[in-house]
Amino acid sequence: MSIYIIGHKSPDLDSVVAAITYSDYKNKTENTDKYVPVITEDINQETKYLLKNLDIAKPEILSNVENKELILVDHNEGTQSVEGVEKAKVIEVLDHHKIVFSNNEPIEFTVKPWGATCTIIADLYLKNNIEFDKTLATLMLGAILVDTVITKSPTCTQKDIEIIEKLSVVAEIKDWKEFGMEIFKVRSSVSELSDLEVIKSDFKNFELKAGKFGVGQVETVDLSDFKNREDSILIELEKLRNEGGYHSVVLFLTDIINEGSQFLVSTTDVEKIEKALNKKLINNRVYINGLISRKKQVAPKFSEIFN
Ligand SMILES: [Mn+2]
Numbered sequence: 001m002s003i004y005i006i007g008h009k010s011p012d013l014d015s016v017v018a019a020i021t022y023s024d025y026k027n028k029t030e031n032t033d034k035y036v037p038v039i040t041e042d043i044n045q046e047t048k049y050l051l052k053n054l055d056i057a058k059p060e061i062l063s064n065v066e067n068k069e070l071i072l073v074d075h076n077e078g079t080q081s082v083e084g085v086e087k088a089k090v091i092e093v094l095d096h097h098k099i100v101f102s103n104n105e106p107i108e109f110t111v112k113p114w115g116a117t118c119t120i121i122a123d124l125y126l127k128n129n130i131e132f133d134k135t136l137a138t139l140m141l142g143a144i145l146v147d148t149v150i151t152k153s154p155t156c157t158q159k160d161i162e163i164i165e166k167l168s169v170v171a172e173i174k175d176w177k178e179f180g181m182e183i184f185k186v187r188s189s190v191s192e193l194s195d196l197e198v199i200k201s202d203f204k205n206f207e208l209k210a211g212k213f214g215v216g217q218v219e220t221v222d223l224s225d226f227k228n229r230e231d232s233i234l235i236e237l238e239k240l241r242n243e244g245g246y247h248s249v250v251l252f253l254t255d256i257i258n259e260g261s262q263f264l265v266s267t268t269d270v271e272k273i274e275k276a277l278n279k280k281l282i283n284n285r286v287y288i289n290g291l292i293s294r295k296k297q298v299a300p301k302f303s304e305i306f307n
Helices: 013-030 045-053 117-127 134-147 158-171 176-187 195-200 230-244 270-277 294-306
Strands: 003-006 035-039 069-073 089-095 108-111 203-208 211-220 248-255 260-267 285-289
Touching (some): 013 045, 045 176, 117 134, 158 176, 176 211, 195 248, 203 294, 230 260, 248 294
Parallel strands (some): 003 035
């Protein structure tokens, strides 16, 4: 019977590459082919770009998880898992996020405070002398560079930098910063995307005491690409909040060069959001210098104010 390795909803590069490489790692170490990488829904632009360039098949979407054995990668919170996860059997978790998870039985549960799930996987390959080729090295390198915003994110650790250096050698990529920029350029080419697709391209749900929160992030090399779309994105955020029963829906557009973010907000409680962001909203938006990480900066602040 197959065991499916699956990342979170709104799959990002780290989550898809983690499923692909962890399946490979497990199949190699256990000398089997029962581990199968899958995704929750369709993949984003930079993931498509990298898979296509490297000639790797896109993992299948796993639509019915009932009674299936799953390994969750790059997330552990139920709200971020594939639909129906409560009817599946989760046998393992490999992640680098805060822990909001419970299970009736003991399972393998690995969480490291590193910048990417792929850092954990690359470390496993290296530590245990399991071979991986140039293609897998390139994929993992790309995923780590995206998750750590080319090492600029406060989530980036010494371990990530060490692994980035090692993967660059196997991937035969001399200038990993340039490779990172290449991916971010693809990531921020939003002209083809609808407003909802922009919002959903990297979107996470958080269940807090005050209600359900949706926080999307787009990292870009040029904020001006979004300037004339902010109004229509805000209308879409409002719609999403009403239809999805959210307390608040936030999209923040992160300028990775200048290291700040433009926040677009639809909320039922402006005052509290302003408290969480420590800045006044003007027309439901505000630019905040130095705020670039959802995981380390935005989510903890929201948890503090809304729990
Ligand atoms: Mn990740």
